[in-house]
Amino acid sequence: MQLPASFLSSIENANGFAKDAFEKVHSSGEQITSIRINPFKQETGVINFPNNHRKRIPWTQCGYYLESRPSFTFDPLFHAGCYYVQEASSMFLEQALKQKVDLSKHLKVLDLCAAPGGKSTHIQTLLSENSLLVSNEVIRSRANILKDNIIKWGCENVVVTNNDPRDFAKLKNYFDVIVVDAPCSGSGLFRRDPEAIEEWSENNVQLCSQRQQRIIADVWPALKRDGILVYSTCSYSKEEDEDIVKWLLSEFQVVNRTLQVDPSWGIVESEGGYRFWPDKLRGEGFFLACFQKKEGETETTVRTRKKPELLSKKEIEVVEKWVKLQGKNFIRYQNTVYAWPEVNFSDFCFLLEQLRIVYSGVLVGELMREKLVPGHSLAMSNIFADSVSRVPLSGEDAIKYLQRKDIQLNTPGKGWSLAEYDGHPLGWLNILPNRANNYYPKELRILKDI
Ligand code: SAM
Numbered sequence: 012m013q014l015p016a017s018f019l020s021s022i023e024n025a026n027g028f029a030k031d032a033f034e035k036v037h038s039s040g041e042q043i044t045s046i047r048i049n050p051f052k053q054e055t056g057v058i059n060f061p062n063n064h065r066k067r068i069p070w071t072q073c074g075y076y077l078e079s080r081p082s083f084t085f086d087p088l089f090h091a092g093c094y095y096v097q098e099a100s101s102m103f104l105e106q107a108l109k110q111k112v113d114l115s116k117h118l119k120v121l122d123l124c125a126a127p128g129g130k131s132t133h134i135q136t137l138l139s140e141n142s143l144l145v146s147n148e149v150i151r152s153r154a155n156i157l158k159d160n161i162i163k164w165g166c167e168n169v170v171v172t173n174n175d176p177r178d179f180a181k182l183k184n185y186f187d188v189i190v191v192d193a194p195c196s197g198s199g200l201f202r203r204d205p206e207a208i209e210e211w212s213e214n215n216v217q218l219c220s221q222r223q224q225r226i227i228a229d230v231w232p233a234l235k236r237d238g239i240l241v242y243s244t245c246s247y248s249k250e251e252d253e254d255i256v257k258w259l260l261s262e263f264q265v266v267n268r269t270l271q272v273d274p275s276w277g278i279v280e281s282e283g284g285y286r287f288w289p290d291k292l293r294g295e296g297f298f299l300a301c302f303q304k305k306e307g308e309t310e311t312t313v314r315t316r317k318k319p320e321l322l323s324k325k326e327i328e329v330v331e332k333w334v335k336l337q338g339k340n341f342i343r344y345q346n347t348v349y350a351w352p353e354v355n356f357s358d359f360c361f362l363l364e365q366l367r368i369v370y371s372g373v374l375v376g377e378l379m380r381e382k383l384v385p386g387h388s389l390a391m392s393n394i395f396a397d398s399v400s401r402v403p404l405s406g407e408d409a410i411k412y413l414q415r416k417d418i419q420l421n422t423p424g425k426g427w428s429l430a431e432y433d434g435h436p437l438g439w440l441n442i443l444p445n446r447a448n449n450y451y452p453k454e455l456r457i458l459k460d461i
Contacts, residue, residue, distance in 0.1 A: 046094045068102055070273075090163070100287035103287070108188070127157055166392075186235065189230055200295055270285065286298055375388075375389050438452070
């Protein structure tokens with residue numbers, strides 16, 4: 012891998028840059044694979060890949076390095092949302108949140124640049140049950156990928172939106188925490204994606220830096236006084252990292268918040284932020300800085316004009332065979348039923364009026380002639396009723412199911428049942444006396460053959 016001389020000279024003054032080691036690690040061909048386990052689904056916190064030792068990533072509780080890269084596509088637990096494949100350095104976000112935010116509180120958090128959902132699924136596991144996460148992506152097609160990953164993770168307290176950062180300005184003083192994992196020139200991922208080297212230019216670094224300032228300035232009013240802003244990039248360029256820290260401190264009433272970092276982790280402290288260099292630790296290039304806002308108000312009023320339609324008593328009787336009712340409000344939009352957390356009901360209504368919502372709570376299913384056709388998101392969540400029938404599948408059948416192929420079952424007709432692998436639901440089957448209909452969503456099916 013040949014790194015352009017113009018790129019290397021542009022980062023030579025960056026804190027922690029060691030040219031020889033940096034070039035060596037890029038030409039070594041080494042690839043690092045890491046995953047983050049979903050603690051809501053994988054109670055033991057353990058996933059074993061055959062012949063593949065795991066090692067904990069030191070700055071995060073549920074993150075692990077794998078010795079080699081298994082085929083995630085053909086692992087049913089990947090599709091069950093038991094873990095997320097995520098770059099190790101970026102899991103450092105956990106330290107910022109754990110050290111600078113009281114996570115036991117009822118918080119409102121915005122992940123502004125969220126697709127495909129690595130940080131959002133991570134943030135969601137760190138928040139208290141009553142907290143609310145708005146997971147936003149400005150690009151529509153990417154917002155759909157984000158939605159699929161949020162559904163797979165099995166979250167109830169997340170609202171996925173498709174808005175421009177400037178749309179959040181009207182939500183004045185609303186969020187306790189805003190995470191801006193900004194679009195950047197991407198040099199931090201060169202080792203993983205050498206083709207990206209072709210696209211790097213000093214001009215693009217400048218454009219990214221200006222865009223990062225614009226994004227922060229646009230969303231700034233939505234952070235409440237004393238609220239925490241976490242800013243991160245996967246770029247090595249100072250223009251996108253330390254210079255943004257300086258710009259923020261000069262433009263706004265804000266204080267830079269420092270973090271406790273174990274020296275053995277190999278992270279470089281740099282002018283108010285933290286740099287990750289692949290020659291110093293097992294992870295890709297990353298930068299993160301943390302701030303506390305010192306202007307604006309600490310509270311906001313949430314007013315809504317119109318509430319969505321709630322299910323009638325009769326409809327609730329239909330739904331309760333499928334869902335644990337406790338702590339939820341059920342709303343309907345045409346025939347579609349959503350479960351929203353009761354504690355966040357007013358906020359969900361408020362956001363529905365203010366933003367372009369792509370997904371919210373859990374889509375329970377479609378009401379049709381006094382029956383419910385269960386939705387895939389219900390199968391992925393933790394809120395389906397204990398009485399729902401479950402059908403264990405072998406590894407081979409689980410893959411066939413995920414490919415949306417027919418599977419032969421010896422079980423007599425049980426009607427709607429959760430197809431599961433190793434105790435983890437994959438989706439719905441409708442088991443009739445002579446066949447089982449596969450309801451795995453067509454758009455998610457595995458297209459490859461083993
Ligand atoms: N946080 C994500 C994760 O952990 O999976 C990765 C986010 S990626 C670094 C940056 C995201 O910002 C991309 O999804 C990109 O589409 C989005 N983006 C691009 N231009 C943007 C803009 N002008 N405002 C806000 N977001 C933008």
